[in-house]
Amino acid sequence: MIKLLFWIVLLAVVAFVLGFKRGRPAPREEQPDRRPAPPQALPESMVRCAECGTHLPESEALPGRGGHFCGAAHRAAHEARLEAADAARARGGV
Numbered sequence: 540m541i542k543l544l545f546w547i548v549l550l551a552v553v554a555f556v557l558g559f560k561r562g563r564p565a566p567r568e569e570q571p572d573r574r575p576a577p578p579q580a581l582p583e584s585m586v587r588c589a590e591c592g593t594h595l596p597e598s599e600a601l602p603g604r605g606g607h608f609c610g611a612a613h614r615a616a617h618e619a620r621l622e623a624a625d626a627a628r629a630r631g632g633v
């Protein structure tokens with residue numbers, strides 16, 4: 540009789556342990572990261588230097604006559620050429 544009781548108790552303990560393990564959530568390090576991704580910066584629009592054709596972010600470009608420029612030297616060169624063309628047009632009448 541004692542033997543039968545021992546086996547019943549042993550089976551109950553084994554069933555309890557197995558059920559407890561199955562019901563528990565997975566350990567934290569095994570769960571996928573469910574935090575929302577941090578908001579990413581919006582892509583910045585690129586512009587093309589009117590003098591040399593280099594593409595650069597609009598925030599780094601220098602605005603000028605005839606478009607955007609990668610630097611002050613290219614802006615000055617481009618605007619000088621535009622002014623020379625304007626002067627030639629004014630002289631030539633075309």
Ligand SMILES: [Zn+2]
Pocket residue numbers: 588589590591592593608609610613
């Ligand atoms: Zn340039």
